Amino acid sequence: ALPICVEWAARTNWLPLATGGQKIEFADDAEILVQIAAPDFDPREKVILSASARESVGALPQSNVQFLSREFSANAARFEIESDASSVLVLAQTFHRNWRATINGTAAPVLRANHAFQAIAVPAGRSIVKLEYRDEKFSLGLRISAFAWAGWLFAWVRPHLKRRDGVA
Numbered sequence: 001a002l003p004i005c006v007e008w009a010a011r012t013n014w015l016p017l018a019t020g021g022q023k024i025e026f027a028d029d030a031e032i033l034v035q036i037a038a039p040d041f042d043p044r045e046k047v048i049l050s051a052s053a054r055e056s057v058g059a060l061p062q063s064n065v066q067f068l069s070r071e072f073s074a075n076a077a078r079f080e081i082e083s084d085a086s087s088v089l090v091l092a093q094t095f096h097r098n099w100r101a102t103i104n105g106t107a108a109p110v111l112r113a114n115h116a117f118q119a120i121a122v123p124a125g126r127s128i129v130k131l132e133y134r135d136e137k138f139s140l141g142l143r144i145s146a147f148a149w150a151g152w153l154f155a156w157v158r159p160h161l162k163r164r165d166g167v168a
Contacts (some may be wrong), residue, residue, distance in 0.1 A: 006111040014045060017072070018079060020065030020089045028056045033151045034117045047090050049119060057121045065088040070128075075133040077087070082126045089129055091118040102130045 023046045027035060032048050049057060051160055063085040071078040079089065090113050101108045103121045104127055113119035120129060 011024070015092060017093065017108060018067065018077070018089060018091050019044070019071060020081060020083065021063045021087050021130075022090060024049060024057065024060050024088060026051045029115070030075040034064060036114050043090075047088060047113050047119060048115070050112050053119075056109055057088065057111065060088065060121075062088050064125075065089070065122075077131040079129045080126070081122060083122055083124055085124045087112070087122055087124075088119045089122050091120075091131070092112075093118055096133075098133055098135045100132050100134055103127050 022044065025035075025046055025048050027048055028051050030041055032050070034046055036043075045062070063083055065081055065083045065087050068080040068082060069078075077091070077093075081089065084114070088111075094111045095116060095118050099110045099118060101110045103120070103122060108129075110131070111119040111121070118131075120131070122129060
């Protein structure tokens, strides 16, 4: 058997799950991949959104975003942030269309950032950003399955109830 050698290598360039205040750039999908693969790409300094997000976000300067609180669970996240200018909150979490965001209780779009992550445009000032994963189709399937199961149970129990009452 081969010996297993494990050596701890400290990473000094890690980023937290949520960051904010980066300079925003826009590009098409192919160009985003080229830019994030470049050796000089620094996600601390810049976030690349798809060209289609330009309409909803616009050009925003780099800003200072402070995280006052962060809460994470399996299907939700909550952030209280303060920003000196309009900015984006970037989450190193896989983008999926079932994620829903609210900022101070108002629905906000979840954008694709750096090809695979999530971004939410936030206004200047203090904001509470909530992110929740909601799969409407899965919920519908669950309701249909429960209804079908209840129907099957009723169809199975009903003949037994008639026999017990003496009616055959």
